[in-house]
Amino acid sequence: MSEETSESRWRVAVTVLPKAGVNDPAGESIRHGLEQLGYDGVDTVRAGKVITLVVQAESEDLARATVERMGEQLLANPVIETFSVDVEPFQART
Amino acid sequence: MSEETSESRWRVAVTVLPKAGVNDPAGESIRHGLEQLGYDGVDTVRAGKVITLVVQAESEDLARATVERMGEQLLANPVIETFSVDVEPFQART
Amino acid sequence: MAIPDGAWREVALSDDEWTRISELLGREPTPVELGMFGSMWSEHCGYKHSRPLFRFFRTSAPWVIQGPGENAGAVDIGDGLAAVFKVESHNHPSAVEPYEGAATGVGGIVRDIFTMGARPIAVLDGLRFGHLDVPRNRYLFSNVVAGIGGYGNCLGIPNVGGEVFFDPAFNGNPLVNAMCVGIVPHDKLTRARAEGPGNVLMVAGADTGRDGLGGATFSSVDDPEASHRGVIQVGNPFLERQLIEACLELLETDDIVAMQDMGAAGLTSSLVECTSRGGVGAEIDVQKVPRREEGMTAYEVMLSESQERMLLVVRPEGVERVTGILERWSLHAAVVGQVTDDGLVRVRDGDEVVVEVPAGLFTDECPTYEPEAKEGERPIAARARAVPADSISDPEDLFGRLDQLLGSPNIASRRPVIEQYDHTILTNTVVAPGQGDAAVLRIKGTTRGLAISLDCNSRYCSLDPRLGARHAVAEAARNVSCVGGTPLALTNCLNFGNPRRPAGYYQLSQAVQGIADASAAFTIPVVSGNVSLYNETDQSAVLPTPTIGVVGVLDDVTRHASMNWQTDDVLLLLGAGEPTLGGSEYLAVIEGESWGQPPALDMDAEVALTRFVRQQIAAGELRTAHDVGLGGLLVALTEMAILSGVGFLADAGSIGAGETAWFGESASRILVAVPANASAGLLTAAEAAGIRARPLGMAGGDAITIGDAARSLSDLARTWETGLERALDTTVSATA
Amino acid sequence: MSGRPVVGVITFPGSNGDYDALHAMREDVGVEARFVDYRETSLSGIDAVVLPGGFSYGDHLRCGAIARFAPVMAPLAEFAGAGGPVLGICNGFQVLTEAHLLPGALLRNGTMRFHCHWSHIRIESDRTAWTGGIAEATVLRLPVAHGEGSYFADPETIAMLEAQGQIVARYCTPDGTVDESSNRNGSVGSIAAVSNAAGNVVGIMPHPERAANELVGGADGLRLLRAVLGGAVAAPA
Ligand SMILES: Nc1ncnc2c1ncn2[C@@H]1O[C@H](COP(=O)(O)OP(=O)(O)O)[C@@H](O)[C@H]1O
């Protein structure tokens, strides 16, 4: 990945999870399913979303800033969800 | 986090994404939504799920192995999805 | 612990109310007590500004089994069965989080129905939003619809009707009203009265989290977002589905004395209402309530609005059986206390008593207010403003206006909404949403059917709240009659602005009287309802909206009517309603606002007309009927043509020329279609009944033809079908 | 089998089409039918099985993903393996794919919305337990009601299904044309129903049990529900 191109591409993953304290029926069902399968000692199961995408930006920081904005505007619902962003340089995969 | 207890707790995130070639209307509609908001240069949007949980295991490797099995059995459907597992030591949060 | 000065205002109590509470108790309340008073004396639970008005309502009739006061009303529908129904609002939660707010609105109203022992068989929803060109309104609309569908579809209760209406007055203040109807054999009808000291109190269903703390009080202050603390409720329809089955099974045993769902104000209101209705006391220990979160205080447990929870009053010897049944449905239950004979609501937090209040102080002593009522200047001026005289007579130009109306969001097809709701599950849906003026459901095991409609013209109400409320009752009852149902009773949801403004209280009090007028004239008592006030932001209030749900019965469900006509049917207009552009949708679409005197309502004429139509349907003489509503005669005719896939030919003279004739609105007009050989008979019968009947033309062809002018039915259909999608998504073109 | 055939309707936590399936089988088809709880461990005495629609476990994670591990699924696999007729409707179809008793998977509708409307399907194979006697190319009108009904399988699987006649029905127009306008959920190849290789296990997205009486909109579903009586109900011992 060359840092000198003005517009590089970044692979981003936005992880969206229910806020602390918010009821999470899906997490509850998954915990139940795992229990049924005999997995013990599993707790704090939370079910969320992940959105992966590729963006263009001059730097990793700018990429992150852009995606944080996307998270606030569209990808997460701030009333009930929180989100986090992971950025890494994009490597075209074969 | 004490490593000497035989059963430690691990915080795990299982990320489930649609396989290549599988329709992803959720990803598609997010891409469309981002475009409408004026974000250019966004591509390869995929929408998946993330399940976070806390498990007990003697080691990180064992924790990972357990959760890989959960992924195969329940958390992902291999016909349409792939999954990856991240493990870190559990730190009770304040 | 002493209450800090002014803290009562945070739970929406006034200084006077605070003083009164202290007097009644003979001491200052504890913090938990204060929170409970705040909730119980809120508008939502205490009906402070509306209760005095309810004296106007007629609530009884020989067929009314349960009037207002329980979780829902109930009427006899024959064959030993009762229909149980109620409508409720979830406006404020939906403004904050539209998907979950609407979803939990459905969850709440459904719980009210099965709490009565009835199996829910239908949901309806009345929705109002600002215009869809505002992105926030598009977001609210899409997510409210998705939330209603998401919850109801998962429950497996068909959504069979409702309304969607757009007006800028609902910017920032959407209205989300949900109605549920259930069926129960008379002897299984259950009332929520705790009885028998020593009986056990159990909490069943979801664990308690910090959801919606303050919800009941936040529907009583002006700005829902600012006053909202705590966590947004997220519903779990899967759990509620289990809860329905478990509760209905529990009621088959003799172990249940009473059952009360937990809605607004959670455990507080269910405990208080159950005990005060039964004239007993109760004692619980909050530490025994199953929690979802750690470290919850007694205050939080008592006021949490976690969804999908029930309070059960159980005979001591039945606790084990009840627990077993709940467990079979994978539901948690816990014994939290018992019924006492001292009339006190006592709450312990382990060893510490944190609440000890006579139950009646929360309910009977809740103050009521009858503030000043004065009509606002704006409606007076709007009503006095003359409507434009007719200026268009060329049918081509009138057709142009018809296009505009058909594609407008208040008239366009509701299909994009209806299709997101499961309306075929339970296999009772005889007349589906969009196919008739009301939904018709069969009642398995009988020959009967139910007809259900939910209506209100908010615009008429804003111009004249008393007349508008009469119209709302008339429209709902007319819709029920147009499918062949005999209206039995009504439920109402009063959605208004701030009652402490004289103009706001004027609207509320007038609308209540309007409902009372029509309810008496049509002999359809009020059996249940709900009040939602303070629907306003920045001085701008919603259009006053008394939503009316009417339930009717068809003795022979095979004899019903829909909007479908057949080629060569003769089209007749029944009724003497005089069309006017006053308060019309036509003005709103063409001029951008509506004004004038809304249509008159002759309630005697309306009663006679609707009786005639349902008698003809019941006699098997009539299978096609549709009332003339928003958009007037041409919109109604065109809707029928589109749904039938068959056009019509009308005589220009019989339709009349001009905007008023084509698009003017009125009450008391019903379009019917009959085979040619039956039209003479119908005309004779109408004459005998004193009903005006006017032949308009014939069904047939693939165009709408009026005199010499014609429009292709498929073009009109496309405009109508795509109207709502176009408003939602500017990228969908009219021809897509 | 002794006397009248008995249809078992499996109820999972969250099933909601169970009453409809039972009612249609009893009242409209006229066979004996009973619920089979998801915790039951035997299907003895049952001649045909229906997995009804609904939202088992709230459709959390994936539709059918958790139900698939219910105790009743073991005897069901045995029953299916022995040639017993099994029909999965909507959520029941999803459960069968998750349990690998049917190929493919059901994805979120392409529109991202729940769809409830009457649809038309064209029967593509009369060699299954539930379509025997229904001529190929017959058009049936049935309601759909699903949010995740978009059938998916990879191209190799689809080719195999085509070759082996396992595609049971496709969405079509009222006159039987298979086109994109009638494929509203975006299913691969407009597929509305598939079977296993033996033809005794069928999954279908539209609801035959909701089209069992003209009073509620149509009775085409009866043809599917009845087909199983025409011989396929020769149940395993
Ligand atoms: N929010 C909704 N939910 C379900 N059905 C709806 C909704 N809004 C409208 N409908 C249905 O769409 C049809 C047309 O609605 P509307 O134009 O209000 O009819 P009408 O004016 O005859 O009462 C009716 O069958 C109605 O029940």
Ligand SMILES: [Mg+2]
């Ligand atoms: Mg209406």
